[in-house]
Amino acid sequence: MYKIALDGPSGSGKSVMAKAVAKKLNILYVDTGALYRAIGLFMYRNGVDVADKAAVVANLKNVDVKLSQSEEGQVVYLNGENVNRDIRLPEISMYASGVSSIPEVRAFLLELQRDAAKTNNVIMDGRDIGTVIFPDAEVKIFLFARDEVRAKRRYLELKEKGIDTTLEEVLNDMQRRDENDRTRAIAPAVPAEDAVMLDSSELNIDQTIDAIINIIEKRIK
Ligand code: DC
Numbered sequence: 001m002y003k004i005a006l007d008g009p010s011g012s013g014k015s016v017m018a019k020a021v022a023k024k025l026n027i028l029y030v031d032t033g034a035l036y037r038a039i040g041l042f043m044y045r046n047g048v049d050v051a052d053k054a055a056v057v058a059n060l061k062n063v064d065v066k067l068s069q070s071e072e073g074q075v076v077y078l079n080g081e082n083v084n085r086d087i088r089l090p091e092i093s094m095y096a097s098g099v100s101s102i103p104e105v106r107a108f109l110l111e112l113q114r115d116a117a118k119t120n121n122v123i124m125d126g127r128d129i130g131t132v133i134f135p136d137a138e139v140k141i142f143l144f145a146r147d148e149v150r151a152k153r154r155y156l157e158l159k160e161k162g163i164d165t166t167l168e169e170v171l172n173d174m175q176r177r178d179e180n181d182r183t184r185a186i187a188p189a190v191p192a193e194d195a196v197m198l199d200s201s202e203l204n205i206d207q208t209i210d211a212i213i214n215i216i217e218k219r220i221k
Contacts, residue, residue, distance in 0.1 A: 002220055003117050005129035008143035009178045011150030013200050014125040020209045022123050030116045032126035035109050037087035038065045038078045040095030050098030057104045097177045101184040130192035139219045142191035145201040
């Protein structure tokens with residue numbers, strides 16, 4: 001059983017790449033950002049201010065997050081409801097980032113993430129997979145790209161989903177969120193010391209997938 005940790009900032013292309021690599025290698029793909037988004041969504045829907053850590057922690061007892069796999073990939077359930085679409089709304093991003101800086105939230109999601117790798121080879125994308133969730137991962141990759149490139153990708157992705165926003169709004173939101181994720185005290189979104197750094201700014205999707213497969217093949221077999 002092996003684990004591939006794919007970490008990096010938002011819009012670096014982690015989810016697209018992880019999905020494609022999982023398909024190629026016939027392994028499980030887990031998008032861990034979706035778990036933080038599900039908790040963020042719960043707080044948003046229930047009017048909980050995510051800056052109020054005590055309130056978030058008190059509300060965790062009402063939250064049940066589960067993961068399952070379907071034909072279309074990962075499905076996230078929040079208290080039994082499939083929330084795959086709602087967790088992608090732009091307003092949920094900051095809520096996800098907010099709850100992700102709270103140690104109790106990270107502890108709440110820890111086992112769920114580790115369990116996913118118990119019975120499957122897995123590629124997991126997130127911020128702390130190589131540093132906290134699987135410090136012993138066989139492969140660790142930190143995928144990044146220039147801010148403008150990442151914002152444009154995220155903007156096009158949202159537009160395709162019919163979500164109304166502007167490029168400037170996406171860039172601002174992304175930079176604010178990255179700063180939040182990078183500078184938090186617990187599990188900051190920084191590369192593991194032994195991660196391979198991969199800059200996708202000048203690479204298209206296929207080139208990035210090839211680069212990732214190359215890195216993996218050098219370490220697993
Ligand atoms: O990858 P994403 O944009 O869906 O992640 C949403 C937020 O969750 C992001 O701002 C940081 C947080 N996150 C985290 O702290 N740790 C992870 N492993 C994945 C996401």
